[in-house]
Amino acid sequence: MAKEKEFVKEIADIHEDFPQWYTDVVLKTQLADYGPVKGTMVIRPYGYAIWELIQKEMDKRFKETGHENAYFPLLIPYSYLTKEAEHVEGFAPEVAMVTRAGQNDLPEPLVIRPTSETIICEMYSKWVESYRDLPLLINQWANVVRWEKTTRPFLRTSEFLWQEGHTLHATAEEAEEETLKILDVYDEFARNVLAIPMFKGRKSEKEKFAGAQATYSIEAMMQDGKSLQSGTTHFFGTNFSAAFNIEFLDKDGKRKNPYQTSWGTSTRLIGAIIMAHGDERGLCLPPKVAPIQAVIIPVAMHKAGVIEKCTEVYDSLKNEFRIKLDDRDYSPGWKFNEYEMKGVPVRIEIGPRDIEKGVAVLCRRDKEGEKTEVPLDKLGEELGKLLDDIHENMYNKALAFRDSHVKTVADMNELKDAVDSGNFALGMWCGDEACENKIKELTNASTRNMPFDQTPCGDKCVCCGKKATKKIYFGKAY
């Protein structure tokens, strides 16, 4: 019907105009709206509910691995930022500062945190005295501000929400172990909660965090073949602890700088969900972070007994699932489209015909048109199974997409072909930053990360042709 075509046009075609599709989905599904200040966004209730579920799942994992939450101040003296040379160099260009308070200029400008290493280190230097104080494992949920040049809702905003973990350890081995452990937590979370497969690996020197000795990342492939860096963990060695005079007296009676890590994930993960799973109908949310896991849609609401039966079903499911009964005065067809656009995993239709048969119709979002009739007394059980199956299917679909969009390449031409046609390229690299820069210049792709499985796929650098020992992913990135 003509009306249906108009609806489809409300969201740009995912295959023809991915950036526009993305923005349409964010705005039309009411995840977020633009704020009045450049690069800011308002996270609307539907989007914030996803963030709360992400927080809940992730926080549980941090606690299970021995971390505690704390909160550090938003404002940081500018002088703190300058203590670690690489750090200030990396962040200065995008730092926002407060220079006035009330009617007076401040004696020292205050940085609105772009990240909290410096102020946390300053505090840690007071708190740590003995090896008995280690390890110190703290996480904070906070907002940070980075004055980015180009912004996009969830993917890059001037202010964003995130979590940042900051830990201190007595030995380098223990700190390195922490960076890898958290990387695994991120990876497992992405797989089991967001249904997104990640490439785990180590960043190149060029791409690592300002002030880190080593940076690791999880990288997700979006449906346009671009990479989204979705989480990072950093090993600092003693770079910061030395700069900030964090010292402890070790068992051997010597004063030492502890080894440090930091790690973070942000509201960007919501962008990852949108771009990894969405389709021409809009959002498709993984059940574990879907604010509404199933929506009950009454059919022929005015007919006797329909609303009553729907309410009864709602009451029987509401304690076990995040469920909504939509009894608004819109036609069923209108609601079907609405909730599909908003990515609700399961729709439960209940109308006079179903009530007569003692069933409800379950329709899954991830497989178009697949409907099953389920006896009302088995609804809870079947819904649980269906949600699990939806998660599996979404993960497998994303995995299959990803695996079919990675090309092993041997030289620059193959690399360029691969990334220009929407793929990641996996190839050998000599480790020279000059090659990274040249690749970026010629193909617009950057190095993403080096997988832990370094089984060679060749022996020559894809760029310079010299002997190469590092296997690394290349891709265009957000």
Place this chain on the structure above:
RNA sequence: CGAGGUAUAGCGCAGUUUGGUAGCGCGCUUGGUUCGGGACCAAGAGGCCGUGAGUUCGAAUCUCGCUACCUCGACCA
């Protein structure tokens, strides 16, 4: 920050060339008929035309500045 584009009702647009006081579709409100894939009829509400200055008797329309958004580059979670 560099190049290009856009800004008129909640959304999508016309009107700008040739200045004369704003219109269409969707949505919204009310009443009625409807309801298993975006229903229909009728009656309504809603806009200092992004913003600041200038030209003019008169500016959505002409001139200059600013801002925001979109696309493409350089920087980042």
